[in-house]
Amino acid sequence: xxxSGIPRNSLIGQNKxxxxxxxxxxxxxxxxxxxxxxxxxxxxxxxxGVWTDxxxxxxxxxxxxxxxxxxxxxxxxxxxxxxxxxxxxxxxYLIIGSAY
Numbered sequence: 001x002x003x004s005g006i007p008r009n010s011l012i013g014q015n016k017x018x019x020x021x022x023x024x025x026x027x028x029x030x031x032x033x034x035x036x037x038x039x040x041x042x043x044x045x046x047x048x049g050v051w052t053d054x055x056x057x058x059x060x061x062x063x064x065x066x067x068x069x070x071x072x073x074x075x076x077x078x079x080x081x082x083x084x085x086x087x088x089x090x091x092x093y094l095i096i097g098s099a100y
Contacts, residue, residue, distance in 0.1 A: 003046055004066035004083020005090045013050030017059060020046040030071070037071040062086060
């Protein structure tokens with residue numbers, strides 16, 4: 001959820017502008033056998049970009065968003081997410097143990 005849809009390490013720059021709005025909804029509580037955990041659904045809207053020169057007005061900025069589902073587990077959060085950028089780039093993510 002940091003410009004979702006853009007592949008990791010594909011943006012390089014010294015300066016960064018970024019903003020996001022994330023909504024997470026606790027859908028229900030589930031018993032997975034070894035542990036009990038709430039199941040979450042959510043979505044994000046993100047806007048930002050990176051650049052190297054000192055002129056912000058020339059910075060390439062992107063609008064992106066994602067939808068996700070996740071649980072809290074003994075090893076940390078487990079999330080499955082789909083993200084897309086206005087340019088058409090899209091990605092699926094499986095995150096285990098860390099939200100970032």
